[in-house]
Amino acid sequence: MTVDIKIPATFETRPFIDGDYRSTERGETFATLNPATGRELAQVCAGEEADINRAVAAARASFESGSWSRQTPRQRKKTLLRFADLIEKNIEELALIETLDCGKPLNDSCNVDLPDSIETLRWHAEATDKLHDQMSPAPLDVVSMIVREPVGVVGAVLPWNFPLFVAMWKIAPALATGNSVVVKPAELTSLSLLRLAAIAAEAGLPEGVLNVVPGMGPTAGRALGLHMDVDCISFTGSGEVGRYFLKYAAESNMKRIVLECGGKSPAIVLDDVDFTPVVEQIAAGFLFCQGENCSAGTRLIVSEKIREPLLAKLKETVKTWKVGDPLDPATKIGAMIEEPHMRKVLSYIEKGQFEGAKLTLGGQQVLKDTGGFFIEPTIFEGVTNDMAIAREEIFGPVLSVITVRDDAEAVRIANDTNYGLAASLYTNDLNRAHLIARSIRAGTVSVNCYSEGDFAVPFGGYKESGFGGKDKGFAAHDQYTETKAIWMQLR
Numbered sequence: 001m002t003v004d005i006k007i008p009a010t011f012e013t014r015p016f017i018d019g020d021y022r023s024t025e026r027g028e029t030f031a032t033l034n035p036a037t038g039r040e041l042a043q044v045c046a047g048e049e050a051d052i053n054r055a056v057a058a059a060r061a062s063f064e065s066g067s068w069s070r071q072t073p074r075q076r077k078k079t080l081l082r083f084a085d086l087i088e089k090n091i092e093e094l095a096l097i098e099t100l101d102c103g104k105p106l107n108d109s110c111n112v113d114l115p116d117s118i119e120t121l122r123w124h125a126e127a128t129d130k131l132h133d134q135m136s137p138a139p140l141d142v143v144s145m146i147v148r149e150p151v152g153v154v155g156a157v158l159p160w161n162f163p164l165f166v167a168m169w170k171i172a173p174a175l176a177t178g179n180s181v182v183v184k185p186a187e188l189t190s191l192s193l194l195r196l197a198a199i200a201a202e203a204g205l206p207e208g209v210l211n212v213v214p215g216m217g218p219t220a221g222r223a224l225g226l227h228m229d230v231d232c233i234s235f236t237g238s239g240e241v242g243r244y245f246l247k248y249a250a251e252s253n254m255k256r257i258v259l260e261c262g263g264k265s266p267a268i269v270l271d272d273v274d275f276t277p278v279v280e281q282i283a284a285g286f287l288f289c290q291g292e293n294c295s296a297g298t299r300l301i302v303s304e305k306i307r308e309p310l311l312a313k314l315k316e317t318v319k320t321w322k323v324g325d326p327l328d329p330a331t332k333i334g335a336m337i338e339e340p341h342m343r344k345v346l347s348y349i350e351k352g353q354f355e356g357a358k359l360t361l362g363g364q365q366v367l368k369d370t371g372g373f374f375i376e377p378t379i380f381e382g383v384t385n386d387m388a389i390a391r392e393e394i395f396g397p398v399l400s401v402i403t404v405r406d407d408a409e410a411v412r413i414a415n416d417t418n419y420g421l422a423a424s425l426y427t428n429d430l431n432r433a434h435l436i437a438r439s440i441r442a443g444t445v446s447v448n449c450y451s452e453g454d455f456a457v458p459f460g461g462y463k464e465s466g467f468g469g470k471d472k473g474f475a476a477h478d479q480y481t482e483t484k485a486i487w488m489q490l491r
């Protein structure tokens with residue numbers, strides 16, 4: 001798909017609360033920049049505690065009114081399918097906003113983020129009238145039902161790397177199961193979600209059911225986390241902030257917390273593979289979305305028998321990944337989200353060299369004259385798994401290559417991490433594939449591809465990558481529903 005690029009002159013930046021855009025209580029704003037130029041795109045309204053309170057009150061009122069929560073699943077399905085159709089109708093505008101605010105290639109916004117968001121919404125909409133409640137085995141004079149009910153008011157606190165896409169992982173199942181939602185977008189990328197809220201209203205979502213409040217983490221995000229009338233928070237972002245949400249829950253109403261907190265995912269290459277398809281997948285694994293991807297395959301764990309020829313081929317492939325203007329259809333690597341984040345990635349590149357790893361490709365900021373925040377694809381060889389570049393989430397286009405002697409060492413190193421979000425495994429041997437896939441402690445293991453699976457499979461991590469539940473698939477419905485046992489004695 002290609003887009004007719006018409007940059008919007010203005011963006012709606014006020015919170016969307018109770019069915020319309022509203023001014024914030026204090027009227028403060030903050031700038032959101034285009035990462036590809038470093039220039040301001042808009043001043044966004046800074047929602048704070050008072051605005052979060054209004055949004056939660058609207059969500060609660062809509063939930064209690066039953067305007068959405070008590071609709072039949074089939075009615076909800078129809079509205080959500082209309083919502084998906086309207087997103088599709090506005091796909092070019094939304095993709096362009098996403099790219100301008102995030103710095104990601106327009107090709108990705110158009111062909112990955114937006115279509116996947118739409119399909120995720122359609123999948124959950126379609127699922128909602130096909131899920132049955134259960135009867136449990138019970139004595140003959142008892143009817144024992146297990147029914148699902150929405151949890152109530154859901155807060156979604158979001159990252160900046162896939163603003164719409166990850167939002168939809170949370171919004172779609174939460175709405176499909178009858179909840180009302182308050183979204184707090186990442187402060188770096190509020191624009192697409194603010195536009196989405198109006199599209200939801202146009203689709204017929206009742207007032208107060210979907211609210212979007214832009215703002216800073218320590219103010220708006222914290223207020224949502226500590227709110228006594230929020231029943232569940234679904235968060236994607238850093239482990240550091242994920243831990244705050246566990247504290248907020250403990251300090252308030254013990255709300256349900258679901259966390260997806262990134263990773264340091266291995267890509268294991270055994271000694272029996274065909275190089276050409278494999279290097280393409282490895283490159284995509286660490287370069288897609290500029291490496292600003294929680295499931296990026298950033299540790300290449302490769303058999304010493306094939307390391308040299310595989311790396312030669314990988315470097316050839318990586319060099320074809322054009323870094324540049326995200327609006328250029330040829331670009332595959334756009335801008336890093338903001339200057340501080342780019343500096344953080346560059347500091348890891350320095351640290352890798354200081355720790356003794358060998359920088360064999362890239363390593364530099366590029367395209368400085370654009371004013372944007374671009375880093376070229378970077379490969380380190382001679383990495384050991386105790387180095388910071390092998391242990392910490394860099395969130396940039398940086399690959400650490402670790403050499404191993406056999407399968408057992410590959411598995412040991414793959415699992416020697418605090419994270420456990422994803423892993424990829426490349427081999428032509430089905431036995432080794434099965435055995436190793438089962439040995440890896442990660443929420444998703446892709447074999448002979450780099451993949452997170454589609455919207456139908458659960459996504460979330462082991463260890464510090466995840467807590468409390470999974471996004472996507474039916475597993476996501478568990479996040480946003482309570483199960484109630486109704487034990488009915490017959491007379």
Ligand SMILES: NC(=O)C1=CN([C@@H]2O[C@H](COP(=O)(O)OP(=O)(O)OC[C@H]3O[C@@H](n4cnc5c(N)ncnc54)[C@H](O)[C@@H]3O)[C@@H](O)[C@H]2O)C=CC1
Pocket residue numbers: 157158159160161184185186187215216217218219220221222225236237238239241242244260261262263293294341393394395
């Ligand atoms: N798992 C993932 O997909 C993501 C991981 N990250 C990781 O986190 C690092 C830092 O990125 P950040 O944008 O700073 O992520 P972050 O974890 O600070 O932000 C995520 C969300 O949490 C909110 N937040 C921040 N501080 C908060 C607080 N004290 N209370 C409540 N909410 C708060 C933010 O406003 C944002 O909406 C990245 O370099 C990357 O390593 C970042 C984004 C996504």
Ligand code: BAL
Pocket residue numbers: 159161162166236292293294295452
């Ligand atoms: N990999 C998509 C989800 C995320 O990065 O948070």
